[in-house]
Amino acid sequence: MMSTHPVLEIEALSLAAKSNEALVHNVSFSLGKGETLGLVGESGSGKSLTLRAILGLLPRGVTQTGGVIKSGARSAMVFQDPRGALDPLCPVVKQLAEVVYYRQQVSRKASRMIALELLERLGLPDSLQRSDRYPSQLSGGQCQRIVIAMALACKPGILLCDEPTTALDVTVQRQIIETITSLQQELGFAMVFVTHNLAIAANLCSRLYVMKAGEIVEHGDTLDLLQHPSDPYTQMLIDSVLPLPELEGGRMNG
Amino acid sequence: MNYIQLDPHLHEGGRTANRLKRIWNTPSLLVGSIMFAVLIILAVFIPYLSPYSPTEQNLSAFLQPPSAAHWLGTDQLGRDLFTRLIYAARTDLKIMVLAEIIPFCTGVFLGMLAGYYGKWLDAAISLLTDTFIAFPFYLIVIIVAFASGAGERGIYITFMLVGWIVFARVVRGLSASFRKQEWVASAQTLGLPGVRIILRHLLPNVLPQAVVVLMTDMVGLLVAIVTLGYLGIGITPPTPDWGTMISDGQPFITTAWWLSAVPGFAVVYTGIALSLVGDGLADIWRKK
């Protein structure tokens, strides 16, 4: 599965806080074109920090102490808290058009057209075209769609997803994940998906990297890793997905 | 029985040491406390430190410049300026502290009541505080001081009336936000009565912030006491007070400027000391 032309290569990345406390230690992975890779782990495992390092958005007080990040494509990020990622005082379509205007270097008028196209592609209601709304007037799922649209407006080769569905309800989570996968098939971007939920990661990603306390404890092809976990931590994560019995009459389709 | 492992690096005995270390690492608190302590020590021991009386006049030695005998010189009635300055600190600081006690307690208590119970009680207390705030502070102070007569008593009455508002406002906001916290809800589900929740649960949580406000408020109060003294409706002569000292020195501002400047400096010094203590305490409590 290892791609011959990786769009993103990380070699021995180390991040540390000001007090020299290591936060991420010796993390390496490479991401092929159009591939989806999962970073799984609990809070404090350094998975979100690794994502931020790729984007060059490390929080204040955290520095890169070693390693190289080689990126062959533009990257954009989708955050966990969609409301926090949007400006509460700016209507959403205007916000989106603003991103298009600056990132794609087109006229104001064209940027609005592109923004509206993106909205349609993400399955947002047509009513937004007529009357723009503030983030507080939209549901969490709709806000997350706007955030994804903004990320796509940067025409990314790599989409970085930081627990994009954790704050959402299960039904909405399912819709968002379906949207992300269909967009990926259509646009062909590669994706790094960070989550603590192994079930989501397993359904989305071809390869998984399990992180614990800033280090990668295990990695491999998804199915292989789930069937033969060698690290007890991976086993624990697998066990943490509580089983549900099969629904009689099958699962409903979205 | 298998126990969950507790965090081992926090052990007994380390707690007080930790606290001392934190104070040591907060220079503003350290400097402020030392500055204030120097003033208090001087004020307490001035009868043993100075051979002069603060009120006895010595007309043969009036308006002397600073010298070895009179560190800061003498005033127009020949009284030693340094001695008077420190005796004035006694008066002013004593009034400052005493005048804050009742407003602090009432303000904190009313603020907690308003924030915890909300509804009509909150509306009533907020209406009262807003009304007082709509008036210029010094207008109220001067009116009440005139009405109750000059002197210490007037100052106490004035601040009992207006001093609580600052605390009530700050504590009300804090209490209202703590009220939504789950530890308050769980105290309620345990069936604890409201008064107990306010005193046992809210009070220790609002107190740090209230004390920080107290420090800055004391500076404002000191300035008000001095202003009233300066205007002649505060402390009555011959009791030494920084305000009356400033106004007494005013006619001699061209020849003996230090008569007014030195008590002015004393006010600034005390203000800086208290503000530093307030800042330091806020820093320490925030870090926790």
Place this chain on the structure above:
Amino acid sequence: MGSTLQVQNLTVRYGGFTALDNISLNLEEHTTLGLVGESGSGKSTLARVIAGLIAPDEGKILLGSQELLKKRSREQHKKIQMIFQNPDASLNPKHSIRQILAEALLFHKIVPRQQVEQRCKELLARVHLEAKALDRFPHEFSGGQRQRIAIARALSVEPSLLIADEPTSALDVSVQLSVLELFKTLTTELNLTMLFISHDLGVIHAISDTVAVMRQGKLVEKSAKDQFFTRPEHDYSRELLSAVPKMPNTTTAGGYYEPRT
């Protein structure tokens, strides 16, 4: 002592918004009812109404044969205890664990004063914490440990009904499992009746005997656990169950799972 809880035609309105719309629900003695719903479904409001934190606009709550009114007696307060979602906010930051556990013991005179210390240690042992935790303050504990302390505090007054409002949602997955395990042992050992609220269907499946589903302030379905998870009555329940991300079937190699590349 019948500790069955009955909720009859409960309605709560905030301004024009109806948070609870005519809810009727029964809790059988010594069982755990799992209450599921998405955000805004009113499940937390229901919990708070039952715990006496919110007064309902209409409807009745019966504990055994007694009706719980707006003003509850000490005895009634003791009977129903609640565990909250956020472990960071559920303990008073200025109180030591000893103060936290002893307060209700003393106030409700559960044990004589000289036995309070001993009882506090027993309570901690119940939730698998060492006695030396008593001298510490909440910020010295992890989220899971704080949730255990909150459980010990709720148990201190010997309630018959325990309400748990998303008690594991803010915890890491590894901790989540052990806290769930603790809830299970406690309910069987102490014969508790429990109302367990969660949006996570896996958690609900692990802990409940009966499952109730809420949506937009209304009760949509109430079924026995096995029936709910295999043959839900309501379409909305089916939609919820279908949306849960599932692990690829790892026991049967191949077949089921298609990796997306």
